[in-house]
Structures are given as C-alpha cells and as structure tokens.
Amino acid sequence: MSIARFWRETPRRYNLGGSKCTSCGTVYFPPRAVCPVCTHHRQSIEKMVPFQLSGEGTVLSFTVVHDAAEGFEMQAPYVLALVKTPEGPVLTGQVVDVRPEEVGIGFKVRATFRKLREEGRAGVIHYGYKFAPSEESTAAPPLGPAAAGPPTEAAARDRATS
Amino acid sequence: MREVAVLGIGQTKFGELWDRSFREIGIEAGLEALVDAKLSSADLGALYLGNMASGTLLDQEHIAPLILDYAGLAGRHLPAMRVEGGGASGALALHQGYLAVASGLYDFVVVGGAEKLTDVPDSAAAGITSSAADHEWEVVFGATLPGLWALIARRHMHLFGTTREDLARVAVHDHEMGSRNPNAHYRNRISLEQVVGASPVAEPLGMLDCAPLSDGAAAVVLGPLDVARRHTDTPIRIAASQVATDTMALQHRDDLTTLASTVVAGRRAFEQARRAPKDVRVAEIHDAYTISALLALEDLGFAEKGRAGPDFASGRFGLRGDLTVNPSGGLKAQGRPFGAVGVAQVVEIVRQLRGEAKDRQVPGATLGLAHDVGGTGATSVVHLLERVP
Numbered sequence: 001m002s003i004a005r006f007w008r009e010t011p012r013r014y015n016l017g018g019s020k021c022t023s024c025g026t027v028y029f030p031p032r033a034v035c036p037v038c039t040h041h042r043q044s045i046e047k048m049v050p051f052q053l054s055g056e057g058t059v060l061s062f063t064v065v066h067d068a069a070e071g072f073e074m075q076a077p078y079v080l081a082l083v084k085t086p087e088g089p090v091l092t093g094q095v096v097d098v099r100p101e102e103v104g105i106g107f108k109v110r111a112t113f114r115k116l117r118e119e120g121r122a123g124v125i126h127y128g129y130k131f132a133p134s135e136e137s138t139a140a141p142p143l144g145p146a147a148a149g150p151p152t153e154a155a156a157r158d159r160a161t162s
Numbered sequence: 163m164r165e166v167a168v169l170g171i172g173q174t175k176f177g178e179l180w181d182r183s184f185r186e187i188g189i190e191a192g193l194e195a196l197v198d199a200k201l202s203s204a205d206l207g208a209l210y211l212g213n214m215a216s217g218t219l220l221d222q223e224h225i226a227p228l229i230l231d232y233a234g235l236a237g238r239h240l241p242a243m244r245v246e247g248g249g250a251s252g253a254l255a256l257h258q259g260y261l262a263v264a265s266g267l268y269d270f271v272v273v274g275g276a277e278k279l280t281d282v283p284d285s286a287a288a289g290i291t292s293s294a295a296d297h298e299w300e301v302v303f304g305a306t307l308p309g310l311w312a313l314i315a316r317r318h319m320h321l322f323g324t325t326r327e328d329l330a331r332v333a334v335h336d337h338e339m340g341s342r343n344p345n346a347h348y349r350n351r352i353s354l355e356q357v358v359g360a361s362p363v364a365e366p367l368g369m370l371d372c373a374p375l376s377d378g379a380a381a382v383v384l385g386p387l388d389v390a391r392r393h394t395d396t397p398i399r400i401a402a403s404q405v406a407t408d409t410m411a412l413q414h415r416d417d418l419t420t421l422a423s424t425v426v427a428g429r430r431a432f433e434q435a436r437r438a439p440k441d442v443r444v445a446e447i448h449d450a451y452t453i454s455a456l457l458a459l460e461d462l463g464f465a466e467k468g469r470a471g472p473d474f475a476s477g478r479f480g481l482r483g484d485l486t487v488n489p490s491g492g493l494k495a496q497g498r499p500f501g502a503v504g505v506a507q508v509v510e511i512v513r514q515l516r517g518e519a520k521d522r523q524v525p526g527a528t529l530g531l532a533h534d535v536g537g538t539g540a541t542s543v544v545h546l547l548e549r550v551p
Binding site: 061062063066072075077082117126129 | 285288289292298299300301302303304305306308309310312313314315316317320361362363364365366367411412413414418
C-alpha cells in the first residue's frame with residue numbers, strides 16, 4: 001500500500017473522525033459525503049459535518065482469527081469483533097489485552113491507538129484503532145500468565161450459550 | 163424483451179490443475195459449450211467473461227480478447243468483455259449475456275467464467291479472497307473474508323441457537339454430493355466429527371467449513387428461446403436474471419444475519435418468473451462458508467429465518483428432500499474458482515433440468531435456482547431456470 005493511501009485516512013484511523021448528517025442527525029464512521037438514511041438523500045450533500053466518536057463500544061459479534069490477514073500473521077490467533085458505538089456506527093477491529101475466552105457478545109470495550117501491521121522490514125507501519133476491555137470489563141480479575149493461552153474455550157462457550 | 167434460453171453448456175474439471183493454464187481452461191469450457199449448442203462460431207455475437215482477479219493472480223488483465231484470440235476467433239473481431247463482482251463475477255457475466263440476447267442486440271453469446279488460483283501461493287490466493295471485502299475499513303484492521311463470515315455465524319448462533327453441528331452438516335452434505343460429481347475438486351465424503359474437529363480458521367469456522375481455492379472454468383451459450391429447438395432438444399429458459407447490491411462492509415448492515423442483497427435479488431427473481439420458492443426443486447446456492455449456505459436458504463425463502471440449520475438436519479435439502487441443494491457439491495466440494503462459480507452453478511442446474519446429472523440427478527426437476535454472492539453480500543445474483551415443456 002502506498003504511503004499516501006494510508007496517510008490520507010489518518011484522521012479516521014487515529015482519531016475516530018466520523019461525520020454527522022445535520023438533516024437527520026445520523027452519525028457515520030467512516031465519514032460519508034451523502035447520508036443514506038435521509039429520505040431525500042441529495043439534500044444531505046454538503047450538510048455532513050465532522051463528528052468524533054468517543055471510542056466506547058460493545059461487542060456485537062466476535063471471532064478468533066487463526067488464518068490471519070496479510071500483515072497480521074505474528075498476531076494470530078487474534079480476536080476480531082464488530083463493535084457497536086453508543087453514537088451509532090459499528091466498527092470492525094481487533095480486541096486486545098484480553099484472553100479470547102473472556103470476550104463475548106455484549107463485552108464492553110474502548111478504542112485504543114495501536115500498531116496494526118507493518119509492510120515488512122523496510123515497509124510502512126500502519127497505526128490505527130484496536131479495542132481493549134473498558135474499565136467496566138476490567139473490574140473482572142486481572143490477566144494472569146494464561147493470557148496467551150489457547151482460545152478454544154470461546155467456541156465451547158458459544159455452543160453452550162446458543 | 164425476448165425470452166432467452168441456455169443452448170449449450172461446458173465445464174472443465176475443478177481443482178488443482180497444475181498442467182493447465184488459464185487460457186487453456188477458458189477455451190476448453192467455451193468450445194465445449196459451443197459444440198453442445200451445435201453453434202458455429204460464425205453465429206457468435208459476443209463473449210462475456212466472469213473473472214475476479216486475473217490481474218493480481220496472473221499479472222494479466224484484458225483477458226476477454228485473449229481467450230477469444232487463443233480460441234481462434236481473433237479474426238472475427240467480436241465484442242468481448244470481462245465482468246467483475248468479486249465471487250459473483252460469473253453470475254454477473256451471465257446477467258450481462260442475458261441482457262444482450264433479451265434486448266435483441268446479439269442473437270447468440272458465450273458467457274464464460276474462469277479463474278486460475280493455483281499459479282500463486284495459497285497465502286496470496288487467500289489474500290485475494292479477502293479483497294472482496296472492504297479493504298480500507300475491514301481488511302486493514304485484521305479482517306479476512308472467513309473472519310467476516312465467522313462474525314455472521316456467531317451472531318446467527320447467538321440469536322437463533324444455531325449450533326456448530328448445524329454449520330458442519332452443510333459441508334458433510336456438499337462432500338456427499340461432490341462424491342457423485344466427476345468434475346468436483348473434492349470427491350471424498352467427510353463426517354460431522356471431521357468438520358467440527360478440523361483446525362480452526364476463524365472460530366466457529368474451521369478448515370472444512372471453508373470452500374477450497376480451485377482452478378476451473380465453465381461456459382454457457384445463450385440464444386433466443388424461439389429458435390432454441392434448432393440447437394437443442396431440451397432448451398432451458400432463463401425465467402429470471404436479477405442482481406442486487408448492498409453495503410460493502412458488514413459493519414454497515416442493520417441486520418448481520420441476513421444478506422439484504424440476496425433477499426432482494428431473490429424476491430425480484432420470483433416476481434419476474436411469477437413463481438414462488440416452493441416451486442423450486444433444485445438449487446445451487448452460495449456456500450463459500452457453511453454459514454453462507456444457511457443464510458442463503460433463509461434469505462431466498464426456502465427456510466424461515468433462523469431455521470435453516472434444523473431444516474438441514476431434517477434432510478429437507480438432501481437429494482431426496484423436497485428441495486435439493488447443491489447437487490454439484492457446491493463451492494465447498496465442487497470447488498471455488500471465483501469467476502467460474504456462478505456460471506458453473508447454472509451449468510449444473512441445466513444438467514439437472516435436462517435430466518443429465520446421472521447419479522446425482524434430482525428426480526422431476528423442472529425449475530431450478532442459482533445463487534451467487536460476492537464478498538459478504540455487497541453483490542448477490544439470482545437466476546431461475548426452467549425446462550421448456
């Protein structure tokens with residue numbers, strides 16, 4: 001990926017900069033130029049204003065990825081989740097600093113600024129958001145040495161609760 | 163608009179075709195379809211070629227004239243174009259061919275689909291799979307295509323009580339059907355325990371929940387229905403050809419457990435054909451991942467939302483069930499050469515409606531459905547095909 005292609009998205013990837021439709025109030029991430037929900041959606045053109053997300057969120061669904069995306073091989077297995085923000089948008093990202101088996105639907109998280117991946121030894125380093133347990137979630141017992149343990153229980157618990 | 167019929171079909175074996183090049187498999191499928199349609203290349207109006215990733219995989223764009231050229235048809239100077247829509251590229255090409263004949267612009271067209279996935283390492287081919295998702299807002303953050311489908315699966319399990327075994331049954335069924343298909347990539351039967359116990363790819367999906375990376379090509383010849391009997395004893399009418407789209411990224415969907423593009427394409431197709439899901443006896447549906455098949459059955463109206471898993475367990479979708487699903491083995495067992503898939507699905511439905519499917523023949527099939535999806539459903543294509551009495 002070229003430097004410019006990643007760099008131009010840094011306001012979104014570093015600071016969760018979205019947009020808000022001043023006609024209907026709906027918030028979007030990433031920002032959109034046109035509001036998809038306004039009945040006369042052309043009226044929303046030039047009425048979208050910047051809006052920053054708080055970074056709070058709740059896990060809507062999650063998976064433990066073993067067959068990693070390109071550039072994420074050293075992080076596998078890792079938790080990937082859809083995170084619903086209180087402002088409305090849903091974000092796709094990793095959940096880190098937690099044992100995979102502790103993550104479930106409804107788990108409270110907070111966005112955190114991290115290194116996403118690097119393009120080899122001499123390549124561009126990509127930074128952006130990941131999600132870590134929120135203060136509410138970390139009220140649970142602290143992480144022990146088992147933090148890097150196998151994530152297989154996540155699937156087992158999912159079966160048990162389904 | 164004219165009525166359009168499928169006059170001829172062709173298909174290569176799907177799988178790891180180390181000794182065959184992209185152009186060889188493309189030409190083989192196309193010429194087989196022309197011969198099957200008893201059509202001279204002099205009658206041909208155009209070529210539409212479904213292909214997802216020849217540029218990334220083979221460093222070769224501009225492939226439609228290339229295939230025509232090496233099929234010996236460069237001197238005919240035919241219009242030829244590639245159609246791309248991720249994994250739905252083949253079905254989209256068929257839609258274009260259908261429109262061209264229906265409009266009266268061309269009388270006879272070849273619609274091909276071809277993909278060569280084994281000329282690059284597995285890791286590169288897997289990366290291309292994920293390029294059908296939203297690169298900037300999904301893949302950059304660690305998402306893979308199976309990972310995104312796993313998110314759908316987990317949500318489906320959470321909301322409807324779908325079990326790991328419900329998912330696994332799809333793969334077991336596909337391999338059973340694939341064992342009866344000489345063109346299939348995988349012809350081995352597998353057990354429920356093998357699917358559940360396979361190494362994880364993106365939980366809850368394991369290795370055997372995911373369709374393989376295959377080479378392969380398929381082709382059909384389309385023409386006006388009113389002259390179809392000059393070319394075949396069993397013309398198959400295209401009763402509906404419908405495309406629908408949706409948000410690129412999964413994160414922008416209101417409902418994670420339904421593909422709105424499939425719901426809409428299916429509804430439009432049944433309206434166009436003036437038929438209902440209960441009239442369909444055989445269907446080739448998108449099962450790149452086992453969860454994809456369950457969603458498709460629900461979204462196309464073959465099962466109630468949340469009930470596809472138990473319905474699968476009941477045997478409803480088997481060879482002797484009231485709707486036989488993926489008699490070819492589907493993407494899971496017949497194989498997944500992206501751009502060829504949508505065309506191969508229609509080739510299988512035509513075989514079934516002609517009564518040529520041998521030991522995987524669905525008895526008494528007169529109406530069939532083919533359903534192809536790109537990515538996590540930003541594109542869905544539905545075709546209904548009917549045997550002409």
